[in-house]
Amino acid sequence: MSTGIFVTMAENAADKDTPSGGRPPRPDLAAMVVPLGRALMAAEQPVLDAHGLTMWAYTVLLHLDETPIRTQAALAEAIRADKTRIIAVLDDLERRELIRRQPDPEDRRVRLLSLTAEGRRLRDTTQAAIQKGEERLLAQLPPADRAALLRALHTLYTSPELTARKPGRGSSRT
């Protein structure tokens, strides 16, 4: 944690608004979202520790449940991770029998990824604990704002403008 880029901008112009030509009437969106995200991650860390999961492992468990994924590369792509980075995570999850990693008989290069019963159980209890912590925060908001926040976040998060893949370099052949 304490990886704090975009921190202070949020307090900017929160109340004072200079109408014409002055400071913008609202703080940058990123200036609130990024530090909030960092704080949320920091708040979740103890919960994950208590359940013996890293954030990557938790992300994998969460994603494996919804969509049965066939290849590790697809999983990595789906969670925007590098394919080389999740290997150690999968190794650990498999060793602890939270996931299965079976070679596909039809294409023996491929590893079929699936959640075990215990994996599902651990995911559920962990997520319950995490959301319980989040509820404490959301309780500060009026019910209408809370609903609008979740709705708006979902809209923005799934926005096609933001889902764009990393376009910079990486387009070199090979």
Next chain:
Amino acid sequence: MSTGIFVTMAENAADKDTPSGGRPPRPDLAAMVVPLGRALMAAEQPVLDAHGLTMWAYTVLLHLDETPIRTQAALAEAIRADKTRIIAVLDDLERRELIRRQPDPEDRRVRLLSLTAEGRRLRDTTQAAIQKGEERLLAQLPPADRAALLRALHTLYTSPELTARKPGRGSSRT
């Protein structure tokens, strides 16, 4: 970028809700906020590049404006950065005459930090460009949701529960 932790959880249970004992009816808050923040940062990067600013430099310019800060350590603390990390940023900003860094006559250890006119101008044009990009995103939301989102983000961001300083290690003497 592509530092993507907490990515997929957002799509979870977005529509299907299993009432009792099943999956939670909403995705984890962090699972939407963190990737959204990363996407926002990625979207801002080209704008910052065009204006010749790193995100840390932009953060410094933004913060220097609102609160006149006396010491570099205080600035670092305020933007949750390590005091050693902003030095190169300040060096660059000073060399480009976007900020001033004057020794305090009353305590010659201290550097008085202030924004130059050009620094203020660059900050304003950069922020205008960034917020213009953000407006494109926010335009997807109904006006009421947009207002609620900004209100809720500000509430959560300034929440005392999340403002807690890193409590772990660091409390060692020295």
Next chain:
DNA sequence: TATTGTTATACTCTATAACTATA
């Protein structure tokens, strides 16, 4: 030749420790 999974290497970012100059 292309692709899946893997290992090994290099790079980026960040924090920690050590130093100076003032007080």
Next chain:
DNA sequence: TATAGTTATAGAGTATAACAATA
């Protein structure tokens, strides 16, 4: 001795390149 600022070093996290197995 304590503090502001600085420099140098080391560590964590990540991506890139190279490899083996299979298609």
